[in-house]
Amino acid sequence: MQIQEPLIQHFSQLTKLYEEYLMFYNIRKPEKEISSFIQARILRRESLVWICIDDQNDEVLGFVNVYPHFSTLTLGSVWILNDLFVKESGRGKGIGKALILKVLEEATKQEIRSVHLETHHENHAAQKLYHSLNFKLNRHFLHYDYSV
Template identity: 30%
Template sequence: MAQVTVREAVMQDIPQLKTLMLAYIVDFYQYRQPEDDKLNGLIHTLLEQKEGIQFVAETEDGTLVGFVTLYFTFSTLRASRIAIMNDLYVVEAERGQGAAQKLFAACKGYAARNSYANLTWTTSKDNFRAQAFYDKIGGDRSDWQTYSVNPTSGIGD
């Protein structure tokens, strides 16, 4: 079990962070690999910390073993800013060792320090391990149903 620390991602993390993000996207969720320019652009946008922020979990030897992304938006119902946590990911060898708790705590602390009205997140309905983790840390299951649509498809497609 490696001791991990969690901190904000920085430019020097890009090569390792990109590898982690690809493992999350392609290997874990089995999505198509994004174009290199798009993934690089996303990472750089998050490093600017205007639309979101990423935290990384790092071992004592400098190896990144996890990351989490917060995106910033607003809630009309709350008339305030909210943070949406996406992409909490820890490499399989480090799961169950505390990195996920530390990454979540970084998000919660960031949202509290910056006066966000709410921290919210979603996970896949078949990701039972993540659901158990979120239940364990005191997450409340929402009464809201999440929908999505491809904006380039026709209505009713």
């Protein structure tokens, strides 16, 4: 198992995983739209993505997607860990944990002030993982959305 940034030859598999990820949240989008969006974010460095690859067959087993952001409250850079997904055949093998640890390692190297994430309130497996990695539930701020 290897954690790395995706190469061009991984984009097709990565797109399929993003499609599965969106379906997990009951969101359906055309594959071409997903591919264009993801590739644009990666190539423009608007998003940081790491993938987990099976060393034996170069299969992409999971990904983590981070959006760099700034915070006036910390007067520094923060990262939003926006997406984490491991395909079903790779679950229970520590891949999600390895991907998050890669994010935390890179955040430390780059002196990022904090890494934020959110998850669905019923995603107990993810919550357990985040707690095990010392993420703290933020009880000071409420999160609001406004759809445009």
